[in-house]
Amino acid sequence: MGGSLSSNDAKVRDQERGEMLADYWPLISLVGGSALAAWAIADGFASVDMRTFMHAYMGVFLLVFALLKIFNLNGFQDGFVMYDLLAKRVRAYGYVYPFIELALAIMYLNFMAPEFTYWATVGVFSFGAIGVVIALRQGLDINCPCMGSVLSVPLSTVTLTEDIGMLVMALLLLFV
Template sequence: MSDSATKLGDETRGETLADYWPLISLIGGAALAAWAIADGFSSVDMRTFMHAYMGVFLLVFALLKIFNLSGFQDGFVMYDLLAKRVKAYGYAYPFIELALAIMYLNFIAPNFTYWATVVVFGFGAIGVVIALRQGLDINCPCMGSVLSVPLSTVTLTEDIGMLVMALILLFV
């Protein structure tokens, strides 16, 4: 575990907006791109916007992880329940996100895509909750090793946000 992966002893870490600026920028950029994509279909409705948003968001975050697969896997295995037991899952996860991104952007097998999102992000959220309860202080591998954002309730919110959006798309 490298110094860039853990930040033990920094008690102010994750307490300021600046700590989350890379994440906020990516979320905002994904929302703007989703709006532009949805608007390109002549009218922005919630379903089209959510598909575009989830597709762009997952694409960006998958690529951040793929830039340094082993760095991502090293952090991911510290809190993800499946990656702790099956090392290959840590390497496969960014490609699962990438596949989901393409499926959202192309409206491929929507019901399968929604259920897969619920399973992947629901399971991921459980691992984040356990890590947060244990007080694990690591850089969130959700942004790969490219950007430094602490694993926190923001990470949990991302997982739950993806899960909720998939459920909305599934049942509305």
């Protein structure tokens, strides 16, 4: 394999993989840690309101997940190209995507250009969710690149839930 995966390296999902809560412990830890950090940040603004908490949560979450991808850009890109619709056609997008997440993280944490940030999030995560749905329907068994190549969590409905969760929060920030 030589450290590089191709779309031919994906296989049909093992029936047992992704069925145990322990398979998702790294993800649960990061989501929970992001929520605690967001609460602490929002609480630093004197009182926690939903908008401040959501900005802090999305900023911390996207920062952590961007860094996991950046730790091994080649490893992330190798997995991402297996299911992301744009990365399949333009491989360089797999190298750029973590930096898009990083930019969004900073924008959320800084409350910078909020409307642009929300719309960009809607676009990025809607498009990403479509690729995940297609991969899940094909039954592909790959590690979710959402956590980079650092942690091994199967691509699953949890991945889809993450994309949809970011999408829904951005829509709430836009319209509520």
